[in-house]
Amino acid sequence: HVQLVESGGGSVQAGGSLGLSCAASGYTYSRFCMGWFRQAPGKEREMVAYIYTGAGNTEYADSVKDRFTLSQDNAKDRLYLQMNSLTSEDTGMYYCAAGLVGYSGPHSHAPKRCFPEEFGYWGQGTQVTVS
Numbered sequence: 245h246v247q248l249v250e251s252g253g254g255s256v257q258a259g260g261s262l263g264l265s266c267a268a269s270g271y272t273y274s275r276f277c278m279g280w281f282r283q284a285p286g287k288e289r290e291m292v293a294y295i296y297t298g299a300g301n302t303e304y305a306d307s308v309k310d311r312f313t314l315s316q317d318n319a320k321d322r323l324y325l326q327m328n329s330l331t332s333e334d335t336g337m338y339y340c341a342a343g344l345v346g347y348s349g350p351h352s353h354a355p356k357r358c359f360p361e362e363f364g365y366w367g368q369g370t371q372v373t374v375s
Contacts, residue, residue, distance in 0.1 A: 246270045246365040248340045253370030256330055260374070264325040266340030266367060271321070273346020274298075277358035280314075280325050282372070284336035292338070293325065294358040298347055301355035307333070330374045340367040 252264040264280065279294030293304045293314045302314050313326045323340060344364035347356070 246342060248342060248365055248367035250338065250340045250367040250370040253338060253372045255373040255375065258331055258374055260330055261326070261328045262330065262372060263327065264338055264340075264370060264372075266323040266325075268321045268323070268340075268342060271342060271346070271365075273348070275348065275352045276346040277343035277356075277362050278316075278323050279341055279358060279363065280323075281339045281341055281360075281363070282334075282336040283339070284333075287336075289339070291360050295323070296356045296358055298352045299355040303357065327372070330372075332374050335372060335374050337369040338372050339369045341365060 247269045249267045250264060254262060256262050275298030277294055277296055280292040281289050282292050283289040291305060292308055293312055295302045295314050295316060304312060311329045315324045341363040342365040343362045
């Protein structure tokens, strides 16, 4: 039973920073997609950033590039999102997510793109408000 628990949301003034953390448990695969999504009121959920743990490659939405940074602990069971230079456009509920499918074998160490439809495990969300 996969569980993802987010923490670290809150309120901050524009230009400030926040860090989000996601603790993962129950995942049986060691190589999989993990990432952050967000949803603002009245808008569709969008992918913010992801990491493929098999190779450590990351990808960021254009709107957050050079401002947000993903990192992961060595055990790969905690994912962090450092958010800098926040604007009101970053306000929303932030969700940690993990892929439904894990990967194995020699090819699983190669960089891999993670697509939104691959993510099937979700945390409860944490609110980020920028004013």
